[in-house]
Amino acid sequence: MRDHDAKTEERLVDIARIWYDQMGEGALPSITLPTRTKQNIAYDDDSGVWKYGDRASTRIATSAKSALHLLKMAFVIGFLKQQLRENRSSTLREMYYISEGWKKAKFSAQDESNLLIEDLEILTDLQREAFHLRPEEDGASIYGPLRLKEQTRRGERVIHCQEDVGEAGYPIPNNVDTIEFLDHDAKFVIAIETGGMYARLMENGFDEEYGAVLVHLKGQPARSTRRVLRRLSTEMNLPVVVFTDGDPWSYRIFASVAYGSIKSAHMSDILATPGAQFIGVQPSDIGEYNLPSDALTEGDIAALKAELTDPRFDTAYWKQQINLQLTMKLKSEQQAFASRGLDFVTRDYLPARLSEMGII
């Protein structure tokens, strides 16, 4: 068994060991977890990301419901322990079906197993990928001057993300910690919301001309994609910029990259990239570049207003941009730059923004 798998097993089994000790002392077994609400998320100065605060709740086996919850957790720990020993992996969906054989501990719905795994992440301070649980969603792709080594089940693969890949780039695997970054010839990383814009930058040779590592976010990015961005930032010392549509849902994509999300606040330390900067589409760009735009919907307006009270957007820059957008009542997509020609985005817009931001 590999070292980190052994560490993972130990942390999982420790949870059950505490129950054993509790019962040995005549106490009821229990677990204690932080409360997972927006009110319990606080900015952590040391790490520069948003994390759970001090509010916690304890689940103790005083009711049949709580006892059953701990029983299910015990079965899951047993399953994961065996999986680690055999160097196997599985999806949450598979684990849900495997629980068919656990009698009373059978999950009644997929949601239940998902939440239980999040509990285990918090209790062990490890990601589910460390338990060898694979997400269903796939990671996105990388194209740019970067060489990496991936440890696969079929051996090591050294891959240069321009020279050894097709036009679709290098697909990020589920478990990013099997990747080691070897070297690069890049000045920065640009994370891109849509596939159309990712292909545009590749086609226009933006990666070569500006030394950019292109990372396709595919909308709201998977955990593996966020982890790759963080690792490129911390291990390779590369600035990360995020390029999305100009609407409130896309600003949330940026925020989840830079500061983490409520759903994975317990993982911010390994998933968030605190130094990541938003490059656009900025509400001010809509007027400045005369971009084709659509009217904000009621839902958009409500989302923008919610962002004004979201601690992740509590900066002068965001307050100004969001208020401007609420006044204009317009939004634009990143591909709207095509109205100025297919080269405008790489020849004019991005270089101007990167130079404003001090990156090139």
Place this chain on the structure above:
Amino acid sequence: MRDHDAKTEERLVDIARIWYDQMGEGALPSITLPTRTKQNIAYDDDSGVWKYGDRASTRIATSAKSALHLLKMAFVIGFLKQQLRENRSSTLREMYYISEGWKKAKFSAQDESNLLIEDLEILTDLQREAFHLRPEEDGASIYGPLRLKEQTRRGERVIHCQEDVGEAGYPIPNNVDTIEFLDHDAKFVIAIETGGMYARLMENGFDEEYGAVLVHLKGQPARSTRRVLRRLSTEMNLPVVVFTDGDPWSYRIFASVAYGSIKSAHMSDILATPGAQFIGVQPSDIGEYNLPSDALTEGDIAALKAELTDPRFDTAYWKQQINLQLTMKLKSEQQAFASRGLDFVTRDYLPARLSEMGII
């Protein structure tokens, strides 16, 4: 300009040339297209796929609306001609934004430009990829004993889909016709609906043990994925089997692979794989393997009933399976095999089915 780009340009310009001639003769310009409805889809014995029948409708510039439609088509043809000459490409979304500069010919909604491109596909008998229009959706991935060469904008790349790729496999590019299959050591191709099952087969070494090329469909497959399957079938002479969930929506995934879909019936000749066979999950498997299942919803039942009158399911096999499912009122997912252990699907189920089907 490359040969096939020159041919594409000629076919596009021919449409406008006919208008020119019509006007020269004092006639109004027009186009004639097959009617795109389920009633106008017929089985083509020669090719073994479903295609448009003889019903056609003509659009002639006798009204402002029709004249405007032809004007828009003229602008699109001009745009695509320039794009082919410059060896550029774009997304439908970008073209929609570019039409901002076309005054009266500006598209009023993305749907309009999508339909117009389908018209051009039918009129030229070419795929949109030949026009250098990139889909937003990405293709899926391949893992298995197959070596191919992709002609990228950065030069040729020779890639072995086990030895030269990470665990996520080789991502299928948007324009599959840049790929040349070099050689393989495979006995068949298995197209898989979910990412979880694709990763399961890879982890279990199913590709190595049975000589299988694994192709991840990612739900309803993109055109590029269907084109890859057809080319693996026709050029490499490999049998193709399709492995999906056991519900009516998944049977449609199979049907779109094997016979084509209504939406792309004009492209069946290049997108469909007539010899593709359905491996499962079969309704009869639910009882036979005692799979965890869910009750059919009203929507499921209606979809199954619609399939009983769908010409693509007009076989004794499908009638029996669909009627069985309507009686049982149950459906199962492909990952439900995990209830019998993580190896069951690759050690028992798939080998048994492949041997029944005469493939191994």
